[in-house]
Amino acid sequence: MLTIAEIQKEATEFRKLIEICDKKNTSLVIDCFPVMSCKLSSMLLSYHLLKLCPELVIIGVSAATGKDDHITHYWLEINDIVIDITGDQYNIIDDKELNKKIINSRPFPAVHVAYKKDSYLCKIFKNREEEYLVSGFPTIKESFIEKMRRGYSQLLNNGNIEK
16 A cells, blocks of 8 residues: 555656656647646546556545636545645636636646645535446556557656666
8 A cells, every 4th residue: 555655755756757748749638737637637546656666546536626626636645635736727717717726826837746634625626426447457448558559658757667
């Protein structure tokens, strides 16, 4: 089992790989990262974490806030630890697109790893859906798993990291 410090280290290193990659040619990474990248980036991070510790049970959380829940976000949870590698998108997005809860909580870090009870995520957003992410991704389509595999490999090769 990974400690919170190990999760923080892995999430921070993984975020750096996404930042430096060729976004036009890396599967599941989009040009406007971190904006509108929360689910794709979190899925890639879950792939990485499950490579390190195949016994993990990771929960992908879809959440929303704002009028008619028009502002959405996605992050990972392992036990009572939240992991968000795209929260800083809310520092970039124009105020008129956001709500007061988000604006008043700025600035957001690029990587947020915290115990659920201490995390701002659960205070700003309300969970809409959770999905279990486990080794082999049995609930995910094979075509998407292949995109994760390709994106992960591209990230590691761009960052010259051997895992």
